[in-house]
Amino acid sequence: MFDRRCLLSNALRGVSGLALASMLAEDGLLAMQDPVGENGSLLDKSHFAAKAKHCIFFFMWGAPSQIDLFDPKPILTKHHGESIPEAIAKDANFAFVQKETARLQGSPFQFQSHGQSGIELSELLPNLRRCVDEMTVVRTTHTDSFNHRPGQILMNTGFPRLGRPSLGSWLQYGLGSSSRDLPGFVVLRSGTEVDGGSSNWSSGFLPSIHQGVALRRDGPPILNLENPAGVTSSAHRHSLDAINKLNEIRRAEFKDDEIAARIANYELAFRMQSSAPELSDLSRESEFTHKAYGINRDDVDERNFAKNCLLARRLVERGVRFVNIYLGSWDAHMNLNENHKRLCKVADQPIAALLEDLKSRGMLDSTLVVWAGEFGRTPVGENRNQDSNATGRDHHPNAFTTWLAGGGVKAGAVVGQTDELGWNIVSDPMHVNDLQATLLHLFGLDHKRLIYRYQGRDFRLTDVAGRVIEKILAKSPRFG
């Protein structure tokens, strides 16, 4: 009478989240039949052929300096120490730099060409250089927001104020989850907490089943996974069976499908209780893998970030749609050299290892990797405490570098050119909304058609802007 399968098939009727329906379908319990979400029916196919199925998005919050990492500026170095050209000073707006005393500041780091593509990288990224032929480096990203929080929210949600769904939520909303035992949108953090906190992975006005689930740094990766003391695992299973049976009695009386969804969710929660610890158990990974990612490095930040990179691959392997990895803060108004050296040491090796790992497992073709901050840093130096060695750079929204790899992205290319000082864009600008439109495109979605009606208006990730940057796309699909 209380067969679990019977409970679950009842559960599918009227379930509000889309993800659940697909999980159950994957379970083989039910054929996928025209699932209907609460916000209208869904397209039965994507807008275009999808190239990417998963995304790992590295959010380098605090804003890394493109001039010291990806966008070499020899002319700037030549004019190092000179005052800002009037044409620039006129309209410039800084958070902290005193315009009057500001000086151009070349990068102290050496750049070299790498790979067949000849993409130039700074000496701060000695490992990433092995991967340049997989990457498209966009040197002309620009944003509207001059400050961290709005900039971060804009990069994640397409709009600089709180309240909109983030990219991962939109993807999960549009495509559903493809993981049976895990949430479809997972957030990994290490180091300092990102300024905007969970508003960066909010589902906004989309149903909260689409919000990013932030795994914890230590202990159980998902909150409240562990049964409390006094509850053995068999007692827990019996208890869940009783809960489900009692809920089913109520469902039969009230004919309320919400109870069916409740039953299904207790089952998914139960699966996550076992899948999540398995996910975070890295002991099954080979020693080679551990070493490649740098899991055992001495520094705790280095270790945690490496662990997150490896976790990202494991999440994608298990079907998770969108993994967001945060690292910061790159906000180096002072001591930029030290700050960037340290964070590059944290990030460079594991990111390169992840790209190579994905490639060798044949996962890179369907996994889109993105690396971005909320904006870049000025070619002008900042010197706050009068120590001539402790210089930094201010916020720079006009032109900064992001890069993409895998998932239908051109292999080994540079898009866009900035002027000789790195102040403004010369060609191929890519607004943050353009980047978002392009990412959705790679997933087979038209950013103008992935919409949600809320408060009397149709909303989309790219707000009222955005266009797909064709130059980023690989000419032929990587898989079909």
Added chain:
Amino acid sequence: MNRSPRVPKSSALLVRCSWFVFFCTIYVGIPFPTSHAKDSDSHNREAINILARHCTRCHGPDKQEAGLRLDNASGWQLGGDSGPPFVAHSSQKSSLIQLVRGVGDSVMPPEGARLTSDEVQVLVDWIDRGAVWPHEDSQSEGIRSSASHWSFQPIKRPSVPSVQRDEWTRNEIDSFVLSRLEREKMSPASEADRPTLVRRLSFDLRGLPPTSEEVADFMEDQQANVYERLVEKFLASPEFGERWARHWLDRTQFAESSGCVIDLARPYAWRWRDWVVSSINDDLPFDEFTRQQLAGDLLLNATANTRVATGYLRNALTNHEAGIDLEAEHAKTTVDRTSMTGAAWLGLTMGCAECHSHKYDPITQRDFYSMYAFFDRLEDRDIDSPTVDASNQVAEGSMELSRARAAYVASPAQGQLEWESRVKTLDDIWLVPREFDTRSLRSLGFAMVHPKADGSLTVDGRLRSKDDHYLTFEPDISEVKAVRIELLADQDRFHQGPGRGQNGDCILSGISMSTAPIDRQNEIRSATFQRIETDYCQSGYSPNDTLSETEEVKNKGWSVDHKGLSHAAVFTLDPPLNCKDSNVALRLHFLTGDGRTPARFRIAVTDASIDGLVGQAIPADIRECVAKPYSERSDFEKASIKRYYHSIHDPENTALMQWNRVLKAVADVTNSRGAETVQEAWRPRETFVHVRGDFHRRGNRVEPGIPAVFNSREAMPANWSRLDLADWIASTSNPLTARVAVNSVWQALFGAGLVRTPGDFGRQGEPPTHPELLDWLADEFMRRGLSRKELIRHIVCSATYRQSSIAMETASRDPQNLLLARQNRFRLDAESVRDCILHRSGMLISQLGGPSYREPQPDEEPTEDWERATIPVSESAQFRRGLYVATKRTVPDAMLSTFDAPDGATVCPLRQRTNTPLQAMTLLNDPLFVKAASALSKHSQHPISLAPEQRIVRLWSHCLGRSPTPNEVQVLEDLYQHLAAEKASRTLDTTDSLDVWFVMTRTILNLDEMVTRE
């Protein structure tokens, strides 16, 4: 496997829309169906068709390039960013004609076929004839048609319909509902059983489950009015206000952090929350509730309490990051306030009109900025406001103070008049800047700085232990030879100033000043201060330390410590600072700590020579008083001068010491608490339409006013104030306010409103399911003095409300229950989930009002700000109601947000009600709920003599307020048998413990029914 990407159906609609526009551009006449229009009209229509053909693709319903819309009369007349495209009767001067001819730099349309010369001629003729838009019938989707939308019509009381099954009805509400059901040949559900009713009523009115006694009483009481008496009891309980305040907080995006960039704590935002709770408990009529929140500072009988009510407007998000453009932030906050007010009271999505005229509702961009203008002159003001408890002490203290003052001022001090005559001879050499660059006027510690008409700067808001103040101004002199800094008393505040330290003390620890020509900002020049002269300095401190930059004196300086008394210092520059056509930037450091920062101060500069500066270190208000003949001075002025004189010449004077003691004692007993309020800024501000929502791009100037659809602009009085706005919103002639308010009450009692889009009563929203009932309730609400309790009482006493929520066979005919043939069954709100479990476990602490509590979230980085805001609260605060869990906008509480509590980032007229696996994990394992289950399981084991079956029944009834059915008992007995067997088999295994009754309790607490209101 293949997965299908999904996108909502409405995308197809968008596609169709753009095709529609495309067709319109091809087929002449589609937007304007052939009619029997008059001849003159057909000429006009020809012109319109040309516009439709060539222009509306970019200037039509879908897009309004340059803010211009050419598919209706109002768009044509209002024009776009650069004004109307035509001058009537003068095609020569009409920009439209120049553009379509392409005579200037640009040509329209920018792409596609140009207009033929014949077409241009039609437009020329049309404009020369006066450019009359064709006959009214042919206006497409203009203001006129949307003004006829139901919600903009006056509320008329419909007659109560007659019904066949009259015996079912309990009041008028039921007649409206039943008459509709009878038309559909449907019957209402039977009345819910008693356990369900008492539980439903308790959750709906108090947000808590009923106590076991309440359930028992209700079950046993056989009197006819037992239900009504229960309603009265719940309405009168303080928990009623806690529950219903939360609905209002949702609509008004309440949170206890600033949002945006640096998500600072709002340490006394709870004052406004408490105001809402007590207003609702006191059943403050809704019009008064409205007036106090929108304009509590402007009311004739304004009190501290009505000013606290304006804390509503402080719910707008604010940004505190360095380098922000304060003007831009002001605009954002003002937009937020405008949209919030539109949503909370009027149910309109006015925010759409920030950037362009509303596409669907009759709200033009001009209307939006007219509303915006009401809030444009607001400034935030954190006041000291006594809590209700402290009010009496304040009154007593003020009387004592006046008595002491009267005794003190009986006669001038010895030598005072002689000193006064010297003061009178001082030259008037000071220039007080009154215009500050608001971008530069700021405090490093995020305090708020308000410029006043007298040039003084009042500081309130956030108080950090140290602060730095910056200001920039343009002096009208060509060189600065000296600067005067006044640290000023502030009689308007309990605190009295001049500093914000414990005793009104303030220490200026450093000063720096620089200037740069306005046109050459790179040529920066720094001032060198030679000496400082003060009228007074606390002993142990040396004013000269302010001039030193060395590390060891950094925390010393000019210290004043007289509560309620101003002092001044004069800094001499050598060489003088050339400031011709220059900006002067001044930075004042207050780095000594303990909050010894200024409460009010003023600066002045002079180009008078060094000789003229002797004796000039004296506050301007003292000099003004001294200029008055002695006999014309008020007691207050006499006291001020005498006290000032004593303080600088005879600080040990016994009368003075006595006076100081009284002053300090009074300030100490007031025990006032801060409150966030707003007030009108002193500085007038003109409001302009922000073209495309960009505040840099000024469009037409607007005056404060309401949207034209509600009143012709001509009929509106000039100089409308916020109070007029509040009166208009609250007036019985406003068609929206009462409907929106009634609908939100209905929503709280049925889980869905009569209008199911409570945030959108416009044309994109859903129409009411029972329009007559909505209007009848709105009218009844107004007739009964806008009493919310009356309205709620009326609804919960109806037969409609008391129906069962079991979905019978009728449910398939009406799955969404639009016709109300049953009650709705829905999950409790997040706070009630929490409160319910804590309540049933006996852990809930009921304590009305006061500061909020916030549990640090897992992995959250602590900040000084939040620690300060949460530390003083006791450990047990975590067992208070969910209402008292502070919302931090960027890091919401994990438990509450898992159950869809709003994060306060935007208004939330309707909460989502999701159902997720994370909710399951939270109810199973969240530490708070584990504590609750544990406490309840211990409680359930007494008395020890009970058999397991009896215990199960007791526990079940305790949690769910009803007896279990035999089936239900059986399931739990089976579970008990499994657990008992496992426990027995594990007796020898000490490492793995099993707590049988804890598991049993946790099982029951996790039932869907536990967190559901049926």
